[in-house]
Amino acid sequence: MKKSILLAAMLVGTAHAAPGPQVEKAIGEGAKLFSHESFGGKRTCDACHLNGGKGAGKLPNGQEIPSLENAGAIFPRYNQRAKKIFTLEDQVRSCIHGGLQGNPPPAGDEKVIDLLSYVTSLSEGKPVEMDGKPR
Numbered sequence: 001m002k003k004s005i006l007l008a009a010m011l012v013g014t015a016h017a018a019p020g021p022q023v024e025k026a027i028g029e030g031a032k033l034f035s036h037e038s039f040g041g042k043r044t045c046d047a048c049h050l051n052g053g054k055g056a057g058k059l060p061n062g063q064e065i066p067s068l069e070n071a072g073a074i075f076p077r078y079n080q081r082a083k084k085i086f087t088l089e090d091q092v093r094s095c096i097h098g099g100l101q102g103n104p105p106p107a108g109d110e111k112v113i114d115l116l117s118y119v120t121s122l123s124e125g126k127p128v129e130m131d132g133k134p135r
């Protein structure tokens with residue numbers, strides 16, 4: 001009896017908790033924005049990051065780009081072009097500006113938070129590898 005209680009406590013302690021309802025909702029909203037929101041620009045995220053960012057992506061000129069499947073685990077990361085460290089949010093803002101050719105909303109914007117929640121959810125359970133490489 002005592003042993004099984006201890007075992008149950010250990011399982012609870014090590015079990016990976018799923019995101020709560022608020023974050024789960026943000027992930028869902030972010031998934032929708034990923035394929036519908038252009039931020040006043042001319043395309044959506046999934047124009048380049050195909051299949052919701054899962055699997056290889058493609059630029060409008062046909063060039064392949066990595067998937068977003070570990071993007072949530074490799075930031076902060078040094079951006080060679082900008083010559084500074086990018087957070088995941090910096091990267092998403094850079095894609096809104098350069099990729100969508102839209103206007104990145106102000107800091108704290110709910111749509112950006114939703115997109116970050118969605119992108120991060122793709123890396124759920126993957127080891128953190130700061131300054132790592134996309135897969």
Ligand code: HEC
Nearest residue numbers: 043044045047048065071091092095096099100115119134
């Ligand atoms: C025109 C194509 C294009 C669009 C549209 C686009 N991106 Fe990107 N994205 C890229 C490219 C290219 C990279 C590779 C890094 C770079 O060159 O900045 C990238 C990288 C990323 C990364 C980092 C991936 C990694 O592991 O390095 C994230 C996260 C990301 N994009 C999210 C988004 C989100 C969210 C949107 C929609 C708001 C979006 N992107 C729209 C082209 C695009």
